[in-house]
Amino acid sequence: MWQLPNGFAHVFYGEGHPGVFRPVIMADGFNLGRSDLKWLYAGLDRDYPLLGNMRRRGRTVILLGFDERSASILDNAEAAIACIMRTQAEQLGDARLMVGGFSMGGLVTRYALARMESERMDHRTTAYFSWDSPHRGAVIPVGVQAFAHFIPVANDFARQMNSPAARQTLWRHYDPKSGEIGIAPERKEFLEKLAEVGNWPRIPRIFALANGRGDGTGPAVPPARPR
The missing domain is CATH 3.40.50.1820 (Alpha/Beta hydrolase fold, catalytic domain)
Structure with a gap:
């Protein structure tokens, strides 16, 4: 190893x-x-x-x-x-x-x-x-993403959907803090870094x-x- x-x-x-x-x-x-x-x-x-x-x-x-x-x-x-x-x-x-x-x-x-x-x-x-x-962005329905955060107990799926890697790869992301749906800032940054190289x-x-x-x-x- x-x-x-x-x-x-x-x-x-x-x-x-x-x-x-x-x-x-x-x-x-x-x-x-x-x-x-x-x-x-x-x-x-x-x-x-x-x-x-x-x-x-x-x-x-x-x-x-x-x-x-x-x-x-x-x-x-x-x-x-x-x-x-x-x-x-x-x-x-x-x-x-x-x-x-x-x-x-x-x-x-x-x-x-x-x-x-x-x-x-x-x-x-x-x-x-x-x-x-997912080179063009991962697709997970935003309704499914949102539902994970409405569950009244902490759960791994919600953590996954709001993790740095998920925010970079998801084509559209549900932000649990603002409730907004769109391209996460982390994805925009990742695509910019990718373009730079x-x-x-x-x-x-x-x-x-x-x-x-x-x-x-x-x-x-x-x-x-x-x-």
Whole structure:
């Protein structure tokens, strides 16, 4: 396990390699509290042995977790940058990295890679992927958000909906203090910070992954590069 600023990582070596080889970094998604990477590994290897297959092919799988998953995306990007740099320092061979994440983790790594490029830091990443990440804003009905705050007892869902990460990612946010519905100031700031670093990493290839229906049938929507 690696300790990182605002987070940590669990490193799983591939078969036949005693160290970091052909690494794939996967960042955890949005929730309350500290990442549970044992649960994440089990989920990713349950229905289809995704991580197991990568490790059998010799790849090192690095799961990136956060001390607080609902913290600011900008803060958690510090963990992603540190993880990328640590991976480069410890890897065997000169294979370029694959970096991405799930849901919010895709936004964290998107910003981290773009910021590294803007600061002329060599991330040595050949592919960036995001898995069900809300690049154009997460949509949770404002009525559902509001109802969470009208419940007469404190509840985790209300805390989630008013957390820094939620305020940055929600397309429209219900503010429990003012009762206003709109784009949260934190989202405006996040989008400005993203624009300052070029919005997207430009060096790696960009892949968007989405969970399908479960029967192998995809939607009649052609793939396209994000704008």
